[in-house]
Amino acid sequence: MDELVQRLTVLRALAADEHVTHAAEAAGVPQPTVSRWLAALGTSLGAPVALRSGRRVRLTRAGRLLCEAADRALTALEAGQRAAAEEVSPERGQVALGFLHLLGRSVVPSLVSTFREDHPAVRFRLVQNSRQDILAHLADGDVDLALVSPPPTDPAFAHAVIREEELILVVPPGHRLAGRPAVRVAELAGEEFVGLEPGYGLRQITDDLCAAAGFTPTPAFEGQETETVRGLVAAGLGVALLPHADSPSGLPEIPLDPRAAREIALVWPADTPLPPAVQAFRDHALAP
Structure with a gap:
């Protein structure tokens, strides 16, 4: 797994500036190792993924496609690592909370501050917008929970009036x-x-x-x-x-x-399990 991540990191770094030395530094491996990996990739594909030009490399079309795939794969891996870390330790998690502008004056600060008295290491990402946009963010997975009014009627969401x-x-x-x-x-x-x-x-x-x-x-x-x-x-x-x-x-x-x-309702996806930190905040918000 570590070597796979290193190789994906190399491809992501090459997509950023096409510099072998920088790619090697990003992956924490020697520059000859990067060159060897690139050559092996070209051999397995039957076509080169990069062509040298001084200290830099010029990615071929095949190389650019691989770099784009590597970036998507690393993004997914990073998200998976975050979810796994939160599963093991809810206190290290993050809560992405969407809410209406008006609720940012009193409701949200009160909920967040009282929650962090018992969970000081949990991080928050706060997103303010209209009800329509906040619910769209929730549906897309950009936020974990939403505070909106009136409550949604879409069966894709569960909610409780707070x-x-x-x-x-x-x-x-x-x-x-x-x-x-x-x-x-x-x-x-x-x-x-x-x-x-x-x-x-x-x-x-x-x-x-x-x-x-x-x-x-x-x-x-x-x-x-x-x-x-x-x-x-x-x-x-x-x-x-x-x-x-x-x-x-x-x-x-x-x-x-x-x-x-x-x-004013707290809303979450109806059929998606919540990470522990998010679930802990939801329970706190719903407590009498």
């Missing part, structure tokens, strides 16, 4: 609805809305609430951050359905009648 946040109407100061004890969504049919772009979970929830009330909201402005949305509301450019602000914003906030809320 938090619920009430949604309220945010209006500019002096708005006709400011000061009301509550408001029905149907009363907003003539309003211009400020909201998140399509693909964001809060946008989907807003559209669904309005559809249930019998109208399609008129989007005046769209953004990617709730704080931007609040700023646009403050400027009198529309109304918005948002969670309560983390800190006082100076904007009137009116409860909805009936009450509306969004569920």
Whole structure:
């Protein structure tokens, strides 16, 4: 196995700069050994994989194809070594967590910090994006877990709701609805809305609430951050359905009648075993 990895490393290094000395250094073998391996490869193929040009080598088409295959093979081996190491020792693992922008302010820092109190060596790779993109990353295996709202209905995903946040109407100061004890969504049919772009979970929830009330909201402005949305509301450019602000914003906030809320769910692949470090973090996030 070690010699196979060395040979693959040589091919990857040759693909990078076509320099035999550098390839030998990368693999930790003498330069004559590299030359011997290249000659043996050419013999087994019936055609040379590299042609010398001074201290460098010029890869043939066959050589380039082998180098591309070597790079893919090493990438797979490295991923396998990581998975094997995590299987033996969950404390050395990595968790790739995807989440919505809004959750990066409180939910994610709280979960990660409390988890690392008991698992200080576990590493995290954090990915922020829209709900649509985060779920695509999860499906592709680019992240291990996802925090999104609303929960997905795709059977390829399993999920558990970890938090619920009430949604309220945010209006500019002096708005006709400011000061009301509550408001029905149907009363907003003539309003211009400020909201998140399509693909964001809060946008989907807003559209669904309005559809249930019998109208399609008129989007005046769209953004990617709730704080931007609040700023646009403050400027009198529309109304918005948002969670309560983390800190006082100076904007009137009116409860909805009936009450509306969004569920924040932790999501993972339904049929793929989780590495131990990822499973440990999932269990931590789901703990009461």
